[in-house]
Amino acid sequence: MQVTMTVNGVEVTREVEPRRLLVHFIREDLRLTGTHWGCDTSNCGVCVVLVDGTPVKSCTMLAASAGGHEVRTVEGLEQSGKLDPIQDAFMEKHGLQCGFCTPGMMLTSRALLDANPDPSEDEIREAISGQICRCTGYSTIVRSVRWAAEQEQKARDGESAAGSTADEGTHETADHETAGATA
Amino acid sequence: MTTTADRPLRVPHKATDEPEGVGSPGERPIGYGSLRRKEDPRFIRGKGRYLDDMLLPGMLHGAVLRSTVAHARLVSIDTTAALAHPKVKAVITGKDLEPLNLAWAPTLSNDVQSVLVTDKVRFQGQEVAFVIAEDAYSARDALELIDVEYDVLPPVINAKKALDPGAPIIRDDLEGRTDNHIFDWESGDKEATEKVFAEADVVVTREVLYPRVHPAPMETCGAIADYEPVDGKLTIYTTTQAPHAHRTVYALVSGIPEHKIRIVSPDIGGGFGNKVGIYPGYVCAVVGSIVTGHPVKWMEDRSENLMSTSFARDYHMHGEIAATRDGKILGLRTDTLADHGAFNGTAQPTKYPAGFFHIFTGSYDLQAAYCKVTGVYTNKAPGGVAYACSFRVTEAAYLVERMVDALAIELDMDPAELRLRNLLKPEQFPYTSKTGWEYDSGEYEKTLRLAMEMAGYDDLRREQAEKRERGELMGIGLSFFTETVGAGPRKHMDILGLGMADGAELRVHPTGKAVVRLSVQTQGQGHETTFAQIVAEELGIPPEDIEVVHGDTDQTPYGLGTYGSRSTPVSGAAVAVVTRKVRDKARLIAGAMLEAPPEDLEWEKGRWFVKGDPDKSKTIAEIAMAAHGTVALPEGVEANLEAMTTYDPPNLTYPYGAYICVVDIDGGTGQVKVRRFVAVDDCGTRINPMIIEGQVHGGLTDGVGMALMEIIDFDEEGNCLGGSFMDYLIPTAMEVPAWETGHTVTPSPHHPIGAKGIGESATVGSPAAVVNAIIDALRPLGVDDIDMPCTPSRVWHTMADAIARSSAKSGAGTAGGDGEDASAPKQAGASGSAQSGSAQQAGIQTGEGGGADPDDAG
Ligand code: FES
Numbered sequence A: 001m002q003v004t005m006t007v008n009g010v011e012v013t014r015e016v017e018p019r020r021l022l023v024h025f026i027r028e029d030l031r032l033t034g035t036h037w038g039c040d041t042s043n044c045g046v047c048v049v050l051v052d053g054t055p056v057k058s059c060t061m062l063a064a065s066a067g068g069h070e071v072r073t074v075e076g077l078e079q080s081g082k083l084d085p086i087q088d089a090f091m092e093k094h095g096l097q098c099g100f101c102t103p104g105m106m107l108t109s110r111a112l113l114d115a116n117p118d119p120s121e122d123e124i125r126e127a128i129s130g131q132i133c134r135c136t137g138y139s140t141i142v143r144s145v146r147w148a149a150e151q152e153q154k155a156r157d158g159e160s161a162a163g164s165t166a167d168e169g170t171h172e173t174a175d176h177e178t179a180g181a182t183a
Numbered sequence B: 001m002t003t004t005a006d007r008p009l010r011v012p013h014k015a016t017d018e019p020e021g022v023g024s025p026g027e028r029p030i031g032y033g034s035l036r037r038k039e040d041p042r043f044i045r046g047k048g049r050y051l052d053d054m055l056l057p058g059m060l061h062g063a064v065l066r067s068t069v070a071h072a073r074l075v076s077i078d079t080t081a082a083l084a085h086p087k088v089k090a091v092i093t094g095k096d097l098e099p100l101n102l103a104w105a106p107t108l109s110n111d112v113q114s115v116l117v118t119d120k121v122r123f124q125g126q127e128v129a130f131v132i133a134e135d136a137y138s139a140r141d142a143l144e145l146i147d148v149e150y151d152v153l154p155p156v157i158n159a160k161k162a163l164d165p166g167a168p169i170i171r172d173d174l175e176g177r178t179d180n181h182i183f184d185w186e187s188g189d190k191e192a193t194e195k196v197f198a199e200a201d202v203v204v205t206r207e208v209l210y211p212r213v214h215p216a217p218m219e220t221c222g223a224i225a226d227y228e229p230v231d232g233k234l235t236i237y238t239t240t241q242a243p244h245a246h247r248t249v250y251a252l253v254s255g256i257p258e259h260k261i262r263i264v265s266p267d268i269g270g271g272f273g274n275k276v277g278i279y280p281g282y283v284c285a286v287v288g289s290i291v292t293g294h295p296v297k298w299m300e301d302r303s304e305n306l307m308s309t310s311f312a313r314d315y316h317m318h319g320e321i322a323a324t325r326d327g328k329i330l331g332l333r334t335d336t337l338a339d340h341g342a343f344n345g346t347a348q349p350t351k352y353p354a355g356f357f358h359i360f361t362g363s364y365d366l367q368a369a370y371c372k373v374t375g376v377y378t379n380k381a382p383g384g385v386a387y388a389c390s391f392r393v394t395e396a397a398y399l400v401e402r403m404v405d406a407l408a409i410e411l412d413m414d415p416a417e418l419r420l421r422n423l424l425k426p427e428q429f430p431y432t433s434k435t436g437w438e439y440d441s442g443e444y445e446k447t448l449r450l451a452m453e454m455a456g457y458d459d460l461r462r463e464q465a466e467k468r469e470r471g472e473l474m475g476i477g478l479s480f481f482t483e484t485v486g487a488g489p490r491k492h493m494d495i496l497g498l499g500m501a502d503g504a505e506l507r508v509h510p511t512g513k514a515v516v517r518l519s520v521q522t523q524g525q526g527h528e529t530t531f532a533q534i535v536a537e538e539l540g541i542p543p544e545d546i547e548v549v550h551g552d553t554d555q556t557p558y559g560l561g562t563y564g565s566r567s568t569p570v571s572g573a574a575v576a577v578v579t580r581k582v583r584d585k586a587r588l589i590a591g592a593m594l595e596a597p598p599e600d601l602e603w604e605k606g607r608w609f610v611k612g613d614p615d616k617s618k619t620i621a622e623i624a625m626a627a628h629g630t631v632a633l634p635e636g637v638e639a640n641l642e643a644m645t646t647y648d649p650p651n652l653t654y655p656y657g658a659y660i661c662v663v664d665i666d667g668g669t670g671q672v673k674v675r676r677f678v679a680v681d682d683c684g685t686r687i688n689p690m691i692i693e694g695q696v697h698g699g700l701t702d703g704v705g706m707a708l709m710e711i712i713d714f715d716e717e718g719n720c721l722g723g724s725f726m727d728y729l730i731p732t733a734m735e736v737p738a739w740e741t742g743h744t745v746t747p748s749p750h751h752p753i754g755a756k757g758i759g760e761s762a763t764v765g766s767p768a769a770v771v772n773a774i775i776d777a778l779r780p781l782g783v784d785d786i787d788m789p790c791t792p793s794r795v796w797h798t799m800a801d802a803i804a805r806s807s808a809k810s811g812a813g814t815a816g817g818d819g820e821d822a823s824a825p826k827q828a829g830a831s832g833s834a835q836s837g838s839a840q841q842a843g844i845q846t847g848e849g850g851g852a853d854p855d856d857a858g
C-alpha cells in the first residue's frame, strides 16, 4: 500500500507492507537511523519520534497509520544549521553516554518544553518515564532539560542568544558534583 | 591554529555543589577537567553509527530460530517450507555446521558452546537454526515455517539440585561426564579461618543470594559478516567490547588466517559486559556470508538478548562473619554455589574460575578468610560475568557488605560505627589481603566520613527515630566497597591464553595535531574525550586537536578491550606512557633545534625550554614540524614524532567508595522508595569529572535496579520469566532519586597517572546499600534479612512473615484473628506485641483496598 506523510518538514510517499512498523519505515525506508529500536514490547522508548508534536513510540505505530501526519525525528531537531537548545543542553549537561536512548529523550524533552517551558524536576521525570536509559541514571538528563528551559527563557527575555551556537567544540563545564573533597 | 599560549594550560579541577554553569571557552582545560565530550555532536544529531544503522550493498538478513524448551533431545528439523519462501536464501542448521567443525565453538572459559544444536538443546532460547533472507521481516517469517521435533527431558533449574545424585546430566556432549559439576575453587587459609571462627565471641551466618540479572544494554547484540571470496578477507562489523580478542578467536575457530580478518566495532549502544563474548548468531552470520556470497546482518531482538546472551551473577552465597563482642571483625568465610548455565561461558581471567570473587574480604582488616566456590551447570543461558561486575567483585562486595550489616544487627551497633572500627587504615597500604590481593592505596575513613557528612548521617538517624515512633518505615543503608580492576598483570591474567595487556600508538602530525590509537572500545564511556585529555595533559596540546581511533583492528594496536573497568587503568596507562615516549623524543629534537643538550631542557606543558632561559623554547607543534622536516636530528633519533607501547600493568588498581542510601517503605504495599543516595567515590586521579560523575550515576541506577526489580527467573520447566522488558524491569526516571555524589582522590601509586578506573564502582557498591537500607527500615518488625530483588510483593511478604513470627512468639492467643490467617499483616497487627504494633502504625493492612497481595508490577 502507499503511504504519504511529512517527515521533518518534507513530504514522503512510499510503498509499504501494511504491517510495516513506523520505526522500520523511518530507519530503513527513509534511512533516518537516528531513531533507534530497542525492544519488542514498547517498553524502552529509544524509538520515540514526534507525531504532530506528540511523543510516540514508533515501534507501536504502523507506518500506514502515520499517513497524513507530521513526523519529526532527531534529524529534524537541528534547523538551518542551528542546534535545538535541547541538543546543546544534552552535550552541556552530559545527558547522554552511549547515545542510544538520546534521540528519543531529546524529542520527548522538546515536546515537554513546547507544552511547559518551565518544567519542575518531577515533571521532567514524569515526561521521560516511558523511556529507559541504561547509562546516565537520569539526573543529567533532568539537568539537561532544565538547562535548555533556562536557555530558552533567556532567549525569550532577549537577554542573550545563548543556546544553539555553532560552537560545539570542547567547552569546559562545571563539575556537577554535589560535594567534593580533594586530597 | 590553537596554540597552548591562547589559554591557561590547566584549569584546576573544581569541586563544587553548583551543578549549573559553563566555564567560558577560554577556560577549556588542556588536560584534565570537565569537558564536553568529543563524541556528542554526532549523537545529538542522530548521526551515531550503530551496527543496525549499517547497510552494505547486497546485504542479507539473518534470524535465529530458538529452542522453545529448556532441555530436550533434538529429533528432527524440517526446513523445507522455510527454504521454499521466495525471499529466503539459505537455512543453516547444526548438521550443516558439523562438517565445517563449527557446530561447537570455544567459550571464553575453555568450555565449548553449541552454535546450532546438533544433539540436544540445553536452555530455552538456545540457537537451533539460522535463516538468511532478503529482508529482516522475511527472515522472521521463515522461522515460523521451520518444524522442529523435540524429545523433552527433565531440566535442572535449581542450582542447588544440580549436583544431586540422579540429576539429569546436562553436558553429555563432554567425554566421560557423570554429573553437572564444573569446578571447585578456593582461596584463603581454611584452617586459620576455622580457628578464628572457633575462638570468636560472635559468629553470624546468612544465606545471601545474588540473583541472575542481565546487563540489557539499550542496543542489543549483533554482527554483519562480509566475506570477500577473491582475496579471502573477512570483515565483521560487530557490537564488541573487545575487537582484537574477537579477531583472534574467529581466526582460531574458523581457520581463516588472522591477517585476513578485520573486526570493526562501530558506535555501541551500551555494553556493560554483555558485548564481551562471541555469540552463536555472529558465527552464523559469518557462515551465512561465506555460503551466500553476500554480507549477512544478524541483529538480535530484545527477547533474544535477555534470554540467550550473557547473564550476570547467579551466586548462592553462604556467608559467615566472626567478630569480637565489641565489634572487631576477625574473619569471613563463604561457601558459594555458582550457577553458570548450560555452557561455562564466563569471560574471566583463566586462573580465576570465580573471577575476583575472593576479594570478598572487602575493605576490612581481618585475621583470616576463606572462600570456596563450586560452579555447576543448569539448563539456563550461559554467561556469568557481565553487567559491570569487575569479574565478580559485585558479588563479593555485596556479600561482605551484607554480612557486616548482619553483624551490626547482632551486636546492636550502628553500621557506620562498625565499619569505622574495622576499615583499613591509610598506613596499612599497600595492604595484602588474606586472599592475596595487594591493595594499592586508600584513605577509607576519610571517604566514609565525607559520605556521612554529605548525607547528614546523624540527622538521618534522628529523623528515623522519630518516624519509628510514628510507625513509619524509614531505612538508612551503608556500604563501603573496594574494587579490584584493571586486569591485569599478564603473567597472572589471560583470557584464552591472551595476556591482558593493551597497546597504544601516538602520532603527532607535522602541524602539531595528533592521532592516538587504542585497543579498547568505548560503549558510551567517552573514550574519545578521556583519552584525548590524557594525551593533552601529557603533551600540552588541546584535546580537540587529538583524534582518538578505536574499534577497528586494522587501525589499532593489539589489546584485550574494555570490560572489568580496565580501560583507564590499562589503556589509559598505555596512552600516558606512549605520550611520554613522544615527549622524550621531542626533547631530543628540541635540543637539536635549540642547540642545547637535552638534559638542560625543562618541560612545561606544551613546550621544552632551556633551564634558566624560558624564552628559549620549542613548542610541540614546532618540534613536530622539525621532526618531519629537514632539521638535523641527533644520532639515533628517527624522523617524525610518534611512538607505540604495550602496557602490562604491574598490579591491579583498587578504587573504592562509601555509599549511603535512604529509603521509605510503604507498609501497605511493600513499595520501596529510594529517597536519597549519597555516593562518595575514590578512583584516584580524575581525568574528566563530568564523565566520572556520569559513570557513577549509571552504576547507581543499576544498583537500585538490581536491588528492587531486576531478575531473570525461571519456572520449574525452565521457561525464562524475564525475557522481555515487560518482565525484566529496569529503573526509569521515576524510580531513582537525584544522585548526590562526592569524591576523594587517592592516586594509585603504581599507575602512570594515578588513575584507578570508575566504570563499575557504583554497580559494585550500590546494591548492598539499598538492601541494607531496606532491612534497616524493616527492623522494627523484626526483619533481619531479605533477598534481591526487593519487589513490593517480596517486601510485603517479608513484613507479613516477620509479624507472624513475632506474634507466634508472643503467644498465638493474642492474635486478633483466626489462626489460619496469622501470617496476614492485619491480624498480626491486631496483636499486642510491640513489633506488630509498629506494623499497624506503619499502615500494613489487609482487607478492602489493602488486602490484595501487591503485585511486583509496582
Ligand atoms: S523500540 Fe522499545 S519502545 Fe519502541
Ligand code: FES
Pocket (backbone or CB within 6 Å): A095, A096, A097, A098, A099, A100, A101, A102, A132, A133, A134, A135, A136, B218, B269, B270, B524
Ligand atoms: S545514553 Fe546509553 S541508554 Fe541512554
